[in-house]
Amino acid sequence: MTDYKKLENQPLKLVLAEFRFSQILQIEQYIPELQEMLRKQYPTFRKSAEQSVHVKPDGLELTSISRWSFASSDKKHAFDISQDRLIYFTNAYPRFEGFAEACRNVLDKVIEIIEPSLLLRVGLRYCDLITADNEDDFTRLVDRKFIPTATTAGIGRTRHLKTENYVETRHGTLSIRSWFGEMPLTCPPDIDNVPVQIKRDDSPSLRLILDFDHIWEAGDESVSFNCDEVLKRLSDLHDASRAAFWEVTTDFARDEKWN
Incomplete structure (x- = not known):
């Protein structure tokens, strides 16, 4: 059995976990409560927009999708949420158990406040x-x-x-x-x-x-x-x-x- 020991000087620069869920078009109304629940751990808040291109029979449709980012004060841990996905980031990865626990902390609050219905992708x-x-x-x-x-x-x-x-x-x-x-x-x-x-x-x-x-x-x-x-x-x-x-x-x- 392989001994997967922790590497003290690991070459890891970034780890992210993505959780896609069924679309919530009015997700913005839940963001203030989510920010209030997690602001002590993730005090840096930012709203941004990204462009999404959809191919339709009559041509291309360009839409703007809002993203809300929450980061720790040292910018080592953060998460992004939009209307159909949650992404957790870290540049200071512990072992997987610690990473999973950090994801759980955010997931618990998202489930409690926003209540996504279906899990589509991890x-x-x-x-x-x-x-x-x-x-x-x-x-x-x-x-x-x-x-x-x-x-x-x-x-x-x-x-x-x-x-x-x-x-x-x-x-x-x-x-x-x-x-x-x-x-x-x-x-x-x-x-x-x-x-x-x-x-x-x-x-x-x-x-x-x-x-x-x-x-x-x-x-x-x-x-x-x-x-x-x-x-x-x-x-x-x-x-x-x-x-x-x-x-x-x-x-x-x-x-x-x-x-």
Whole structure:
């Protein structure tokens, strides 16, 4: 049995959990009460809007969707809510049990105040930033498939390498993506405008970003949005995501580099 020990110097930069529910068009009326219940833990409040494009028979329809963000005072923990989803973020991940408990705290209040009806989707995403001095050092940390191969060395130096792998698991679909090269990114390119603080590097350097994105969807199944059900799905997703990280990283990385 694998010993999944806690890594004291883990390369993890961001973790997020997404909970999609059946649409609540008048969700805005519940936001003041939700903010009052959670403002001591998440005092920083922000309302924003994002554009959504829908394809219709007579053309494209552009709509604006409101989002409400609640962040802790140190901007290490936060959540976003809109009319059909709740997302919890952290850049200071403990072990999964602590993360799940933080999600439970927010979910309990959302269920009590807003009462979402159906659970449509649960997602769990881990974003890691791995650095080393040269390509050879990276091979001591991660699987070689994330590093440029020798077959291209005679042609020239690889500037960027991206990989994508989609795995059907017992509980959903796990996407494992990677970005390798000289760049200033600290998280995947699509991570933007999140309510927790993400340090951006001013200058590029050689690095590898790993992105583990595991998703369960209800499909035709009718699943009630209750806290125990939601967290059970989240736990199932976590088990496979953790195993995937262990599989693509080396013993040296986990036992020495990050321990």
